[in-house]
Amino acid sequence: MRAPFSILLALALLLGLQACDVAAAQDCAAADGQENSSSKPLDTNRQLRKINDGMDIYNPQFHANNVIEFDVNMDIVKKLLAEYEADVAPHREYSTDDICVVDPYKTVWKEQGGGVFRSNAVWYSPRNRETFEKYHRIVEEMGLEEIFKEWIDSEKISVLSMFFLTRDHSKNLNMHLDWPHDVHTQILSILLPIREVGVHFAYTDNDGNTNHHKYEVGKALGFGGGFLHSTDVGDSDLDDVIFNIYLAAAEVPDDPDMWWQFLFGTDDELQRYMHPSKGFVQHEWYEDDKDICLEEAIDDKDEHEDAYTSTENVGRPLNVVS
Secondary structure, three states, X not given: OOOOHHHHHHHHHHHHHHHHHHHOOOOOOOOOOOOOOOOOOOOOHHHOEEEOOOOEEEEOOOOEEOEEEEEOOHHHHHHHHHHHHHHOHHHOOOOXXXXXXXXXXHOOOOOEOOOEOOEOOEEEEEOOHHHHHHHHHHHHOOOHHHXXXXXXXXXXXXXXXXXXXXEEEEOOOOOXXXXXXXXXXOEEEEEEEOOOOOOOEEEEOOOOOEEEEOOOOOEEEEEOOOOEEEEOOEEEEEEEEEEEEEEEEOOHHHOHHHHHHHHHHHOOOOOEEEEOOOEEEEOOOOOOOOXXXXXXXXXXXXXXXXXXXXXXXXXXXXXXXX
């Protein structure tokens, strides 16, 4: 007996929707890999579509690859803000035994934009294992291994570094990559605002268009290789505070090319980090007598040589990422 046409049509539509879900194609017509910028906002990770044999992940919310926004419990946000107020806020202009302060716009980076500094971003990272582990215990509550289990191809996901980033202005865009495209999703940057911000986020989508994304407290951005982005233009009445995490497959140090990318991307930001097998170590591109941590407050960029243990370049151009 032939089924009524309406039943056959409904069945065909249902099968079509299931095929879209299984393939995770944004419109079931992108057989050539082209993306549709009018896709609906991302609802769940099931809408992410792996491309290039699973090495990249397309997100229709951003119409870009290797980027995701996800919720973070506000209790975790409050814990991180409390740590910032205890460890960083009382001595924001100089390092302590626990916190390394890197202030590149006053020191190791050149002026941009006709003699005007583009921003006043400052990095605050753990300087000893105890401080790192204190923050790591909080980060473990975020459930990053579960969130990124389909992103990072590894039995173990490692937190390489964590740091607070502050700024109260950005005068122009500086589109850049944290990680080159060939890293794919094996190394990720996580950005989490821990209080209301005035300076937001910009990125380039798959069509080459510049987009503007507003940070929200309790929502984190995660992104990997090839994701072109920038601090957006703006001002804040109170310093923005963004908690940053660098996440990677535990095997990344075993790949010389990929590990070099991590070292290249962090040597002007971090004095120390957590190596997946060696523990909490000093950055390899700095010898024992070299240090990028600001040891005393400075007002003038020309005074940086006395404020730093050493500001010698270590054989490579500085990688400007902010």
